[in-house]
Amino acid sequence: MEKPKLIVDGRRLDGRGFEELRPIKIEAGVLKRADGSCYLEMGKNKIIAAVYGPREVHPRHLQDPSKAVIRYRYNMAPFSVEERKKPGPDRRSVEISKVSREALEPVIMKELFPRSGIDVFVEVLQADAGTRTACLNAASVALIDAGVAMRGMVTAVAVAKVDGEIVLDPMKEEDNYGEADVPIAFLIRNGKIESIALLQMDGRLTLEEMRRAMELAKKGVMQIYKLQREAIMRKYMREGEDYEGSEEAMEVERERECEEAKGEGEKERENRKEEGRNE
Amino acid sequence: MSDDILMDIKKDYVLSRIRAGERIDGRRFDEFREVKVQTGIIEKAEGSALVRLGNTQVVVGVKMQIGEPFPDTPEKGIIITNAELVPLASPTFEPGPPDENSIELARVVDRGIRESEAIDLEKLCIEEGEKVWIVFIDIHALDDDGNLMDASAIAAISALKSAIVPAERFEVGEDFPLPVQDFPISVTSLVVDDKVLVDPCRDEMSVGSNLMTITSDEMGRIVAMQKSGSYLLPEEKFYELLELSVAKAGEIREIVKSQIQGGQDGEDEES
Numbered sequence: 001m002e003k004p005k006l007i008v009d010g011r012r013l014d015g016r017g018f019e020e021l022r023p024i025k026i027e028a029g030v031l032k033r034a035d036g037s038c039y040l041e042m043g044k045n046k047i048i049a050a051v052y053g054p055r056e057v058h059p060r061h062l063q064d065p066s067k068a069v070i071r072y073r074y075n076m077a078p079f080s081v082e083e084r085k086k087p088g089p090d091r092r093s094v095e096i097s098k099v100s101r102e103a104l105e106p107v108i109m110k111e112l113f114p115r116s117g118i119d120v121f122v123e124v125l126q127a128d129a130g131t132r133t134a135c136l137n138a139a140s141v142a143l144i145d146a147g148v149a150m151r152g153m154v155t156a157v158a159v160a161k162v163d164g165e166i167v168l169d170p171m172k173e174e175d176n177y178g179e180a181d182v183p184i185a186f187l188i189r190n191g192k193i194e195s196i197a198l199l200q201m202d203g204r205l206t207l208e209e210m211r212r213a214m215e216l217a218k219k220g221v222m223q224i225y226k227l228q229r230e231a232i233m234r235k236y237m238r239e240g241e242d243y244e245g246s247e248e249a250m251e252v253e254r255e256r257e258c259e260e261a262k263g264e265g266e267k268e269r270e271n272r273k274e275e276g277r278n279e
Numbered sequence: 280m281s282d283d284i285l286m287d288i289k290k291d292y293v294l295s296r297i298r299a300g301e302r303i304d305g306r307r308f309d310e311f312r313e314v315k316v317q318t319g320i321i322e323k324a325e326g327s328a329l330v331r332l333g334n335t336q337v338v339v340g341v342k343m344q345i346g347e348p349f350p351d352t353p354e355k356g357i358i359i360t361n362a363e364l365v366p367l368a369s370p371t372f373e374p375g376p377p378d379e380n381s382i383e384l385a386r387v388v389d390r391g392i393r394e395s396e397a398i399d400l401e402k403l404c405i406e407e408g409e410k411v412w413i414v415f416i417d418i419h420a421l422d423d424d425g426n427l428m429d430a431s432a433i434a435a436i437s438a439l440k441s442a443i444v445p446a447e448r449f450e451v452g453e454d455f456p457l458p459v460q461d462f463p464i465s466v467t468s469l470v471v472d473d474k475v476l477v478d479p480c481r482d483e484m485s486v487g488s489n490l491m492t493i494t495s496d497e498m499g500r501i502v503a504m505q506k507s508g509s510y511l512l513p514e515e516k517f518y519e520l521l522e523l524s525v526a527k528a529g530e531i532r533e534i535v536k537s538q539i540q541g542g543q544d545g546e547d548e549e550s
Binding site: 098198207 | 377379382383385386390393394395491496499500501502503504505506507508509510511512513514517518521522525
């Protein structure tokens, strides 16, 4: 197969500039059974993440009396790629699960949940390059949705070298024919990038290009971080609205109104009585 | 349990020495252990190497077969890298299918060789779209005294460098040396507080496996990286590691090259 031209007139195949992300959609709390969940789209990537726990660890011997055990499973659906992927874990997904878990472990406050387990499951429903970073973004939101205490947010993005240019968030064609791919995740705390949580690379980059890739990644994650936060805020606002319209809320509302109606007259009478006594 | 206590004592000891500005085995922070390479140790393999990195020992064997190319690269040979952490190499290794550590080891070594284009895969095409050479790189750990990663990477490139393509055995022409055109070297460092320890030994790993592997090619370009271990890496440390790893790789590359080219397989170089 011939390598197509990936950059034409300073634009990428999908019309993006070098420092531009693909469109992102994030929604928190999409699954009923999971303790926390998130659906995320990044370009053609479609990811769903679920968090179960803190809960009892099975098998028991895996328990840690001093802290929670974190498990992370990255899995691709057979239909997520052009050519059907054999179901189940392959070597690639085992490695991705390992480094992703290691990115989250120092961020989750594990010592608050001794003897328990926190399971993070991410499913790639459709893949289009950058799935490990998209999955981490979804997993972070799902963890927060589950109420798991975290030191901050983990936000990830990939950077690639394509036709000699360092570009943000490569899509499939750029990943396939590009010269380098660098997935990076950061710990972001109070809106500030604190440290690197995940870092891998394959391809060929000079030291200078590597530094440039890091700068570009930092720019990219700040935009994603904003969207992650918004998704969580929306979830809580929605919960508030749901509550306002629910039976339970109506009941409280009715009681309050009764109270008020009763109160108007009674209060006045009582006030008068009080005043009378005081005099 | 007693192991845990021992580990804790070791950890305190290692940390106190690091804070005093030294390593437990007296090495400088950026110093590798002694590297010894012997190639051609397995006659049945197309290429092989035994690497000793201090007390860490790894054997890599290269075997080759003819097979069908991948449909998207019909004119290129294939590399398949595998690692086995056999139970003889460490009390913590267990028999059974490869776990995440051996998969990671194999994949990071593979990336270094693949991305540096160390093997000229186009020269391994016999018949486009039909027959190509498949190069199997099998990593066999013998003794894990820390940093199996770099020992394996050195053993892999050394074994490839010494490999002969067995064309006669497969009746597709004359035997020829495997076309190797680059020499990737990985450098793994342990990140402890504000210090970086190159080529950590097992005891040093008691402080935690906060590792960063950076592989570079002969031109000093980065070809593979892997942050491994549950820790957060400060950005400044990353830039420091980049420079350090490329510089160290240059030194190690020269040592390894001199041992596999001169001194007849490096066997009695130093003895």
